[in-house]
Amino acid sequence: MPTKISILSLPVYTKHSQFLAIFAIEPDGCIIVSDTQRNMEKKNERIFISYKRVDKDRVDALRKDIEQATGEPCWIDRDGIESDAQFVSVIMSAIKNCEIFLFMRSKEHNNITNHSTDWTIREVNYALAKRKRIVFISLDNAPLSDWFEFMFPNQQEIDASDATKLEH
Numbered sequence: 211m212p213t214k215i216s217i218l219s220l221p222v223y224t225k226h227s228q229f230l231a232i233f234a235i236e237p238d239g240c241i242i243v244s245d246t247q248r249n250m251e252k253k254n255e256r257i258f259i260s261y262k263r264v265d266k267d268r269v270d271a272l273r274k275d276i277e278q279a280t281g282e283p284c285w286i287d288r289d290g291i292e293s294d295a296q297f298v299s300v301i302m303s304a305i306k307n308c309e310i311f312l313f314m315r316s317k318e319h320n321n322i323t324n325h326s327t328d329w330t331i332r333e334v335n336y337a338l339a340k341r342k343r344i345v346f347i348s349l350d351n352a353p354l355s356d357w358f359e360f361m362f363p364n365q366q367e368i369d370a371s372d373a374t375k376l377e378h
Contacts, residue, residue: 255285258308258342260333261349262318268349269314272370276312284312302336311337311344315367317352325357 257276261269273284285304305311313334322328337344346362351371354362 255283255304255307256309257282257284257312258304258310258337259284259286259312259314260330260337261286261314262316262330264318265314265316265349268316272314272347272349301333305333305336305342306340308342311342313344313346314349315346315352315358316349319358320352320355322355322357
């Protein structure tokens with residue numbers, strides 16, 4: 211006799227997102243088969259922030275300052291991603307829906323050895339492809355690597371290495 215499997219889909223609500231979880235229910239338990247991001251009621255953030263994880267504390271402080279100064283929420287990769295399965299699609303959606311792409315650059319970007327696999331490089335390249343307004347923000351005033359100079363020869367940059375220089 212074949213095993214009976216029931217399929218159940220339930221909306222899941224979190225602080226930052228809503229998604230549909232699809233469960234396959236077997237007699238001995240329950241397994242999540244997939245989950246799909248649903249930004250049905252959530253307002254899309256106009257500002258996307260790309261950064262290296264090592265710069266998290268500095269980026270979080272700048273994000274707070276930007277949100278207070280502009281009154282606009284900023285999207286960052288810790289918002290609205292509930293599972294690894296969602297990571298790529300949520301990042302792509304956030305970039306597609308943003309108007310301004312903030313590329314928070316630091317000396318860590320000069321240590322990138324493979325530009326085709328680095329997430330921040332993938333993000334900025336996708337933003338370029340989608341014709342987003344890209345704003346470079348230097349977190350530590352590190353010089354641009356040769357790769358960055360070649361790829362973004364005329365890119366202006368905001369120096370955020372000294373918070374006292376920034377005006378609201």
